[in-house]
Amino acid sequence: MVVQADGDGAPAIGMPSGASEQEAQRLRLILEAAPSAMLMVDRSGHVVLINAQAEQLFGIGRARLLEMEVEDLIPRRSRAAHHTYRSRYLARPAARPMGAGRDLYGLRGDGTEVPIEIGLNPITIGEESFVLASVIDISERLATQAALESVGRDSLRRSILASMPCSVVATDLEGRILAANPATEVLLGYPEAELVGQPLGRLYSGPGHGGRAADLPAVATGEEREVDYRRRDGSTVAVGEVISPVIDDDGGVVTGYLAVAFDITKRVEARARVAYLASHDSLTGLPNRATLTRHLEEAIREAERKQELVALLLLDVDHFKRVNDSLGHHAGDRLLLGLADRLRHTAQDRDLVARLGGDEFVVVICGLTRIDEVTARVDRLAAALPGSVTVDNREVLATASIGCAVYPDHGRSPAHMLKHADIAMYRAKAAGRNNLRWYDESMGADGSDKLVLSTALQQALDREGELSVAYQPQVDLATGTLVGFEALARWSSPALGVVPPDRFIPVAEDSGLIAHLGAHVLRQACRDAVTLREELDLPLRMAVNVSPRQFARSTWLDELDAALADSGLDPAALELEITEGTLMDDDNDVRLVLHELKSIGTRIVVDDFGQGYSSLAYLTRFPVDKLKIDREFVRRIAATHADAAVIDAILAMSHALGMRVAAEGVETREQVDYLSARGCDEAQGFYYGEGVPLPEVARHAHLLAASAHPSPSRAEGLM
Template sequence: MDWLGLRFGTELPADGQILLACSHNSWLVLLAFLVASVAGYCAFDMAERVAHAQLPETRRRWSWLGACCLGGGIWAMHFIAMLAFEAPIGIDYDIPTTTLSLVIVVAASLVGMYTLGRSRLAPRHYVAAALAVGLGIVLMHYCGMAAIRSAATQYYHPGMVAVSVVVAIAASLAAMLLSTFFREHGEGHQLLKIPASLAMGAAICSMHFTGMLALQLVVPPGTELQLERADNAVQLGSSLAVIVGMVLLFALGVAWADKKLQRKELDLQHVSNLLRELEQVKVKLQNVAHYDALTNLPNRRAFNEFFAEKLNVHAQFKQSLAVMFLDVDHFKRINDSLGHDAGDELLKVVAERVRSVLRRDDVIARLGGDEFCVLASLGNLTEAKSLSQRIMQRMKEPITLAGRNVTMTTSIGISLYPDDGETCEELLKHADLALYQAKSSGRNNLHFFSRHLKNKATFELQLEEELHLALSRDEGLFLNYQPILDLHSGQVTKLEALVRWQHPQLGLLSPDRFIGVAEANGFIADLDGWVLRQACRDLASLAALGFHDLRVAVNCSALNLSRDDLVEEVQRALTENGIRAQRLELEVTENALMSNVNQALHLLEGIRGLGVSISIDDFGTGYSSLAYLKRLPLDTLKIDRSFVMDIPGSHADMEIIQAIIGMAHTLHLQVVAEGVETREQLDFLRSHGCDYIQGYLLSRPQPLVVIEDFLRHSHGLGSSNVRPLRPIDSNPA
């Protein structure tokens, strides 16, 4: 087969001369190898640039540059190696054919570069590209050989030609795989490019010299053979190597500069991304700082800013503004019974429902917990009341929480600008006071702020401060005692301790004036503790006067029944004053017991274990049941004065008292009747088995010194001739 004057597989002519005296210049062979290696290194670097290029246009430019470098390097290696070939005949080269060989290898290299530019490479891509590039190199080689002009005819051994094709394809496949490796791991494996490039140079040279091994030159008989060494072969080869090397080094310099520039661009892009992320985080932090994460409503901080701006606008235009405090009634029950997830869902529903009632310019914010605040531009009280009623009505619609339908209500307190204040602080405080009043009025209610509320709040605040000061200094507080008569023995066997406060400006205050203040402000435990300790001290002084069996009843607040250290406090008061526990009786109201039966039961059992008696006070006014009374460790039951005061005129009260006495005795409880003021009431109670009486018939609450005198004279009294003590305290117990 002939191709461009090359004969493949044709038998050698019988009359031809085979040129055997051919050799290669070692230095030029080494130079060809170095050019091929530099071309390989350049190809690896260009392939990396192609793969990392962001824009298609940039990727095309690097592909062309890489193809020119790789193809030109391989072509230069071929012709330097041909200059190293020394034969005993003259050899020239055809320029067009030589140029065609360069075009072929550059085109093949371009196919390889475009293949490496893919984001993902499958095995079929490697194989196709290796075939294209390998065959292109083979075509370049044999096309370059066809460019030789000499007296000799070129014959090629088919087997060796096949070997050269395989070597070219294998070298191309290896180049593809190595390029992919350096593209993905280039930053950490830069030094590996050097041995890889040397290996690629050796593979390319191997292909060339394998093809040369397949060559046999045959000249016609009689041709004069003389080994003519070209004096300028080394010079031409070196010049070509220098030129190609400079081109390749220039290309590498461009690639290196582009890599640095791209790295800077990546760094700048990274910094830009960080700045963008920082800005996003800043926005999120601002949202977190200004908006409630659960309801997506403005929080207290954002609300204060909105409020200040809105108030300034309304001040400029002299327009009224309503400030509405909203509170979900019994919200804690939802958290306690259905869980906090249900409570969170309820808050979302509340926020959405209130927002649906408001107008576009109105502002709603969640201030914390179940508290919401609304700012609404209104003309008068009627508009504010109408808006509040719409909110309350919307809230009454059933809500599905944790698979259950519940109906919630809300209480609303309202203050108006400028009538109720001219600053944000004043309006918020006054709306909060109005909300407190609405909840105190039974909830599911709305209430407008009034000056009476402010005066009341101011008075309670002042009373709170002064009461706290009185407790800390132990000044102004004292105990009065009301005797309790045993109807069976006719003797005064018990006293009830009742606290009084001699206020420096308001005079003598009964408990109903300041007990509520102490409970609302968290120091009822301090007040109850003071009463307990003072009662034990007074009981010790009475024992010193000879009243060793006299007992004292001390009231215990409902809030104190939730304190685990109450038992220890009672024990300490008894021990410090040397009082037997049997001489102390603790009185708790019926409602206080029923509000938390399980905890109260635990505490009362502990107190009862000390030997202290337990009395249930104001019986009949609460909502206790026989089932609970049977469980509680009680000793005494006190009938409220409201059932006694109308005897004997009220037959219903008389029947109720008979029933209470019968029930108490069935439960093995002693009965004390409070508020006994007449002889008829005493006779009725005695005739129906009442155990004790307490009231003005016997004595009003008196200071300890008066009680001491009373006790001295009362020990001779019989059950039929009770003699009352002259009252000096006009305040009832």
């Protein structure tokens, strides 16, 4: 956990486990709104987050507070004992309300001490544990209590009571009110005359308050308790109340009681806010992982007792990083809020909708007895989820990959159900996203688990022969001739068999192995490009994908130079395909790298264009040679006029800006004719052939050449 400065100079928490900077800022704002001093402390005792009230209480500036340990804020004489208490608390963390535990003193920046009261709440952010402390200055309360100890002896009792800021009510031994100070009328609205002669119990709201005469000796301990008083207008107010016996100085006999009360509404609100923060996601307001786990445990116990089923759906937002990269994190937050709202309205009252963090949501469905009921409910929810979400006046398509696990078949604990739903969700992503998959045992056995794949992929990168490169042809639509290939990574594992790219590429991205995998493909593709150009005697281009992680590596340009030098490939024959997200970072480093690539002669291609929500005008800032229209638009050419219109617009504006345009995912003659008629320059897809290993490329190229024929003329297609 680190603390950094945001754009306004105010510290912002550096959230772990993928939490966004916006969520960290939101947490800081929530604590700033708390009426009491708030400090967040990590397991080592370091202060990692504070609010303005903490600065005021301790008289220490924010920057200095964030450099301190919590023991620095208490007197030296108490530090060893506090350290021991903190260690015991962290071993068994639990919420500790205000008024519980030990009396403490805080040490202010000027060396003075201030009596304080602390409430503690454990809180988990990502995988890290913290303690959120609410601190209240109780100087005024102690002063009031001290003054009350002398009330029975002081002849100026009435004037003292009148000056008290807290409500003070005096009773006889039977609990009948004898006097009340002006602060009581301010707090409750009762004039003193209206209260005198009434039982003390009249002040309380609800039973069990201990205000009856028989109960007073037991509650008159001088210790604070929290109760609700009822005002004259019928409303209630939470108070901290201390009831003490009034002792006769002469004989030490109890002659009555004093009830001192002060408004603790802000304390209760702060405690509720902290409790809410500990159990709910700060962005969406949905229950968080901890609340989900507790709910799931209860649901499983009830299902076991009633012989019912519990379904757990784990949803992962498709292409969420692309939205963050292209539109910014604030847009990603708006998308998550839109999906959270859609899930709330789709789920039934008994269902639980929670956010695990990042772009993952969970829905728990209970109370069903037959698997067909579960299937019907899950299918309805999955069908209602896809759709557009308005983000900054843009319509962003939102879909999710869903994995489903059912108690008892797929797990009898929250941990097992979440794990199995995660595996099923990962299989849904591998199947092309915007999908739902039910868990079955074969998923765990065949290596679908991300950890298994990540470990195996690391081993494959260290070995020879497991990873290879396949080459998919790219065709000029005007002439039908072969103009190049795209290099595609392939993996054949001895343990897992042939692993499809849509399974191992996401794992490589998540685990950070994508940079090593990309470097391997680049070296092999450059060598094979030289072989193919010589063997086929054609000026073929080789397209290689460059991941954002790979692009950001400081050593990447050196790796590229080495691949070109070792292979002898002409840089002009190499096309480097980058994502829109890489460009949308829009910093000087990106610009410098792109211009360096152009200076050595390589061609720059923007891959999957259209799904990242950027604009062609934006791309004019960069030296881009070609755009590749995302396969989803191509696939839906015949289905929707809207997608066809998008393609038309991309083609028209790209050509006006001097960029070539290629379409990927071309599978039918209808798509070929449509694209050719509108001036698309190149195409790639199963219509022309799938990716094949190097030894088979020449044969496929000859077959393609034999069947090649120009597409219908563009003029003819436009008529």
